[in-house]
Amino acid sequence: METCVICDQEQDSKLYEKYNICTSCADIMEDVMGEYFVRTIWHSEPKEMSGYFKYLGNTTKYISDYKKLTQKSLNHIKNVSRRTADAIENTDTPSKQRYFERMQEVLDWLGKCPEFYHYYFKDYYICPTCGASIFEKYSKDEVGDWLVVSCSDCGAAIKKYFSPKIV
Numbered sequence: 001m002e003t004c005v006i007c008d009q010e011q012d013s014k015l016y017e018k019y020n021i022c023t024s025c026a027d028i029m030e031d032v033m034g035e036y037f038v039r040t041i042w043h044s045e046p047k048e049m050s051g052y053f054k055y056l057g058n059t060t061k062y063i064s065d066y067k068k069l070t071q072k073s074l075n076h077i078k079n080v081s082r083r084t085a086d087a088i089e090n091t092d093t094p095s096k097q098r099y100f101e102r103m104q105e106v107l108d109w110l111g112k113c114p115e116f117y118h119y120y121f122k123d124y125y126i127c128p129t130c131g132a133s134i135f136e137k138y139s140k141d142e143v144g145d146w147l148v149v150s151c152s153d154c155g156a157a158i159k160k161y162f163s164p165k166i167v
């Protein structure tokens, strides 16, 4: 039986093909990554390109989009870590306490394994259906308890997150 690389407990199911991460840690990982994903693409301005820049853009755009998705990862870990430490100190609710303690474990692991960001986002920076860049064609909708990130060109859903908790 495999064990979870983050918490050392038994691996029950495998959400990420390349990594042994248990369901409880993976749920928190999705919260951390969901916030990062939405913040990163939200803050990027869609840009119009023309002529030579358009040509250049077509060949280099995807590489730089992919970089954009991962370059702020260390900052993100630091920011969420700080908020998590505050939350652990300021909460009296045991279930919340456990949530934030596990979040801290997930963040510690991410800090040691930043390549996980590359693995995680490899399929999300371009639309799988029409090939548009997620930084230019992006829409975000709340559907019940889900936040759905989709392509504004063709409407394909790129990724959905269960009620992301902004810590």
Ligand SMILES: [Zn+2]
Pocket: 004, 005, 006, 007, 008, 009, 021, 022, 023, 024, 025, 026
């Ligand atoms: Zn785990």
Ligand SMILES: [Zn+2]
Pocket: 127, 128, 129, 130, 131, 132, 151, 152, 153, 154, 155, 156
């Ligand atoms: Zn599309």
